[in-house]
Amino acid sequence: MNLLQSPAFLIALIVLVIGIIIVAKGLVIVRQSEVMVIERLGSFNRLLESGINFIIPFIDQPRAIAMIRYKRSGDDYIPIASFENRIDRRETVMDFPGQPVVTTDNVTVRINGALYFQIIDPRAAVYEIENVSQAIEVLAKTTLRSVxxxxxxxxxxxxxxxxxxxxxxxxxxxxxxxxxxxxxxxxQDIHMPEEVEDAMRLQMAAERKRRATVTEAEGEKSAAIARAQGERESSILNAEGDKQATILRAEGEKQSIRLVLEALGSDPEDKRTVVSYLLGQNYIKTLPDMAKHGERIFVPYESSALLGSMGMFRELTGTPDAPNTPPDSGLARAAMGGAGFGG
Structure with missing residues (x-):
């Protein structure tokens, strides 16, 4: 009898095929960052971590987890439900559709948000909640409305x-x-009614205008302060200049008098004559200014003495007399001594 047709060979062949199927079915490769929940005869058995794992076919079965993901199509979101044997432990983003929310000032807005979550306990994610992604989505929406x-x-x-x-x-x-x-x-996005957006734009424009007005006013205030400070400093400098000029003029006149007195020698009478001459000269210089401020002025009697001293000084120094003075001049009137006359 042929060996290939013998019952023993056929049994061995069947056993070999069954063994290969069992090994193929029981060999499970789990990728990095993934995990599988294994049930044995309907009860939780263990978690398969990343790497090569072996399970008993037909006895050990992976428990699938329900997940819902959204696919964006224009402004709409299309939910896609799936049952996955492998649980991804990586961080997952859920971009759920916008939700209408009423604020405390009675404005209805539509808020679109994104949620990032990570499964850290695959057993609890499978057995503690029916659909973990849907539960997270509903919780996020209700919490968003509440907050x-x-x-x-x-x-x-x-x-x-x-x-x-x-x-x-x-x-x-x-x-x-x-x-x-x-x-x-x-x-992510906050959508408001058009009338609310228009009101907010008007409010923003008014706020910008107010800020511009305040800024302009502050600038004018600063400029006015700067001008006032400049005028003040200028006045102080002018006053200091006038003061210094007056001091210098006084010093110059003092030096002139000292030089004249030194040139005359030590005769007291000559010195008195020079001093009287200088006083009379300054007095006569002030008479036109005095006449400008009134219709009548009074010349004291001492003016005749001053004029006399001036004549003596001319004789002493040999200075020729001044041209004849008209009778109605200030000098002639000053010589009258103490007489009042109209300006």
């Missing part, structure tokens, strides 16, 4: 990071029971 509903519209725009932190903190406890960790929540 944003307690805030005004302006505050939502000003403090998005605060909204994100509050949503994440509110989702931590429920998600931990499902073996999921919420790593980050992001509020």
């Amino acid at each position: 944003v509903g307690k805030m005004e519209l302006d505050r939502i725009f000003e403090s998005r990071s605060e909204v994100n932190d509050k949503i994440q903190a509110a989702m931590d406890d429920p998600s931990n029971k499902w073996g999921v960790r919420i790593t980050r929540v992001e509020v």
Whole structure:
């Protein structure tokens, strides 16, 4: 009888084929960052980590996890449900559709957000919740409405990071029971009614105009202060200059008198004559200015003595007399001594 037709060979061949099938069915390769939940006869048995693993075919079965993902098509989001035997432990992003939310100032806005989560306990994610991704989505939407509903519209725009932190903190406890960790929540877009957007644009324009007006006023104030300080410093400098000029003139006159007195020698009578001459000369110089400020002036009697001293000084120095002075001149009137006359 042929060996290939013998019953023993056929049995051995069948056993070999069955063994190959068992090995092929029982050999499972799990990739990095993935894990599989294995049930034996319907009960949890173990987790298959990354690498080569062996299970008993038809007895050990992987437990699938339900996941929902959204595919964006224009402005719409299409949900796609799937059952996966391999659980991904990497961080996953869920971009769920926008949700209508009413703020405390009665403005209805539509907020679109993104959620980042990570499965840290695959057994709890499979056995503690029916659909972990759907549960996370519903929790995120309800938490978003709860947090944003307690805030005004302006505050939502000003403090998005605060909204994100509050949503994440509110989702931590429920998600931990499902073996999921919420790593980050992001509020992406905030859509408002057109009338609210128009009002906000007008408000922003008015605010910019107010800031420009305040800035212009501050500039004019600073310029006025600078001008006032400049005028003040200029006045101080002019006053200092006049003071120095007066001092220098006085010093010059003092030096002139000293030189004249030194030139005359030590005769007291000559010195008195020179001093009287200088006083009379200054007095006569002031008479025209005095006449400008009134219709009548009074010349004291001592003026005749001053004029006499001036004549003596001319005789002493040999200075020729001045041309004849008209009778109605100031000098003639001064010689009258103490007489009042009209300007």
